[in-house]
Amino acid sequence: MNLDKTDERILKNLMVDARLSARQLALKLGISTVTVLSRIKKLEKEKIIKGYTALIDHEKLGYNLTAIIEIIAKKTKS
Numbered sequence: 001m002n003l004d005k006t007d008e009r010i011l012k013n014l015m016v017d018a019r020l021s022a023r024q025l026a027l028k029l030g031i032s033t034v035t036v037l038s039r040i041k042k043l044e045k046e047k048i049i050k051g052y053t054a055l056i057d058h059e060k061l062g063y064n065l066t067a068i069i070e071i072i073a074k075k076t077k078s
Contacts, residue, residue: 001046006031010039011048018052 003011009029013020022040026033043049 001048003048006035007039007043010036011043014040014049 022036026036
């Protein structure tokens, strides 16, 4: 899927604050709310937006160190 400037601007804003409403995004970007909603729906359908998540302050929960590791192994023939 090819992203245009509007898609890129929507994604950049959502990466900074995924809690922005479609209306807030529309006002910020100078486009209609309907456009924002349809673009987000398209980006979700194409799995470019894979989900939304909360960032947790682990220190406030009493954790001194947090490590998140993801390993993706591809099976290859030897």
